[in-house]
Amino acid sequence: MKRKAGFLVAIILALFLFMPTQANAVAGGPVVVHAAEITVEEAVMQAMALYMNYGLDQNAAFLRVQAILPQLLQQPSNVAQIVANDLITLQTNLLAQQQAAALQAQQAAALQAQQQAAALQAQQAAALQAQQQAAALQAQQQYAAALQAQQQYAAALQAQQAAALQAQQEMLRAQAAAQGTVTYIGNKNSGIFHYPFCSSVAKMANHNKVFFYGGRSEPATYYRPCKICNP
């Protein structure tokens, strides 16, 4: 059996080389299939012709004949039916391949749509984040502005309080002056006391002045006497 198959493959190879003229022979009209008993060699030639008539090229037809060779060995007279069955199988396989390709294309399109949706979602998330950051920045700026306003208010209040204190001191000095004649003037800063007419008094800051209306003993208790006016 194996020996016979090897012999037939050798025949097919020989036919393959011989085929151009054979193909020309069948190109003109329909292939004649004999109903009577035929040899395996004749069956192989007819099968090649049938495949090429169907549209297969020499290489493809040769491969198909190899595939159906076991059947041709058993029933060479059924070559037409064997080739027809093989062509149906071929078509079925082709259709299955096309369906698989279509399904794959569909899946690829679905995947692409999914990826596009994901990209859009990511874009929206980024936009939302940017919006949130902008809102946070605005809130921060508003807080800074409020803080500045508060600081300005505190500074204004402090200035007001300082002015009120100065007015009070001036009022107190005025009251003291109204009570009587100033006899001595002490300097809070230097710790020295003077006569009111001393040249140092003119240079003294008002807020450092302490006024005395009585005798020398009171200023002398807290201050040292000036060495210019010698009080």
Ligand SMILES: [Zn+2]
């Ligand atoms: Zn003095």
